[in-house]
């Protein structure tokens with residue numbers, strides 16, 4: 087693959103203070119591991135069903151976690167008149183860790199995405215999306231194990247700077263990457279790679295065309311990579327990355343990239359392993375980390391007890407990894423792998439006739455056995 091020979095205006099070493107801030111952030115992330123009480127948002131639609139199943143599995147692992155249940159979404163709107171009550175934000179802030187069921191964002195003016203609101207409130211700058219293949223799914227590929235680390239707060243997803251001319255003919259938006267933003271996300275990706283025993287990071291960019299915004303990101307990544315000689319670091323242009331992911335996904339280990347590219351690539355990776363049904367994600371900041379399934383509240387199947395709990399369970403496993411209980415996270419992933427391979431009591435989306443509850447029972451039996 088081509089290593090980009092980029093000579094844009096942003097070349098040069100990171101300023102000391104920027105490096106220090108990024109390192110401080112990475113260290114603070116580790117400090118979060120002391121928390122053993124977590125905030126739990128059961129969520130809307132299928133949320134309560136898959137959350138109950140997930141907590142049953144977590145309890146079977148005897149992780150020593152306590153749960154403080156808080157409300158958000160439609161439940162909170164009905165009870166408290168607001169989608170995201172201050173008490174919920176305070177509880178997440180207190181514990182630093184939340185496990186979250188999917189939330190329904192009501193359609194209509196005045197309601198913006200709760201997930202975006204949480205991201206902004208806690209400055210959750212790292213969106214971490216593992217894509218892991220399992221047997222007995224619609225996955226097109228086997229043996230995939232890719233983590234996408236996406237910058238979550240800047241890039242092409244800024245609220246400000248989006249304009250439409252009065253005649254409706256010209257639309258503009260702003261793309262802004264900062265050295266601080268690039269530093270902390272790249273630093274996070276390298277720290278994660280080291281902590282998980284990963285060998286390689288691919289920096290995905292478009293610095294050949296978007297010379298300043300993507301160039302700055304690439305430049306910062308090149309500098310930070312020098313601090314991690316044990317991790318192989320390569321660079322790849324985003325369009326080539328998409329093709330390479332479909333042609334030869336096994337070449338990827340950890341991907342780090344900017345907001346828009348990461349949004350697209352993480353869903354592409356989910357597609358490689360059978361779709362969003364098995365896709366967990368974490369939104370991580372310096373003071374809080376929120377773990378969730380990537381899919382939504384699935385109102386069409388809510389209350390039918392056929393929702394697949396796997397994505398939320400995999401998010402719980404990711405949370406255990408983050409809390410320093412990687413062995414327990416691995417046990418969840420192994421139990422899911424064995425249950426899917428045996429096609430034992432799995433839900434209809436996976437071709438089974440099981441329910442959310444029987445699926446959880448099958449997992450718990452494997453954890454006990």
Ligand SMILES: NC(=O)c1ccc[n+]([C@@H]2O[C@H](COP(=O)([O-])OP(=O)(O)OC[C@H]3O[C@@H](n4cnc5c(N)ncnc54)[C@H](O)[C@@H]3O)[C@@H](O)[C@H]2O)c1
Pocket residue numbers: 132136187188189190191192201363378379380381382383384385386387392393394395396397435
């Ligand atoms: N992270 C979140 O909280 C989040 C993410 C996406 C959408 N949403 C919200 O969810 C609501 C519904 O959104 P949508 O319908 O576009 O997407 P969705 O992911 O809820 O559902 C899409 C399709 O996938 C199926 N599906 C989803 N999860 C499943 C599971 N665990 N098991 C079996 N089938 C599953 C659904 O039945 C549906 O057919 C909206 O209000 C949206 O805003 C929330």
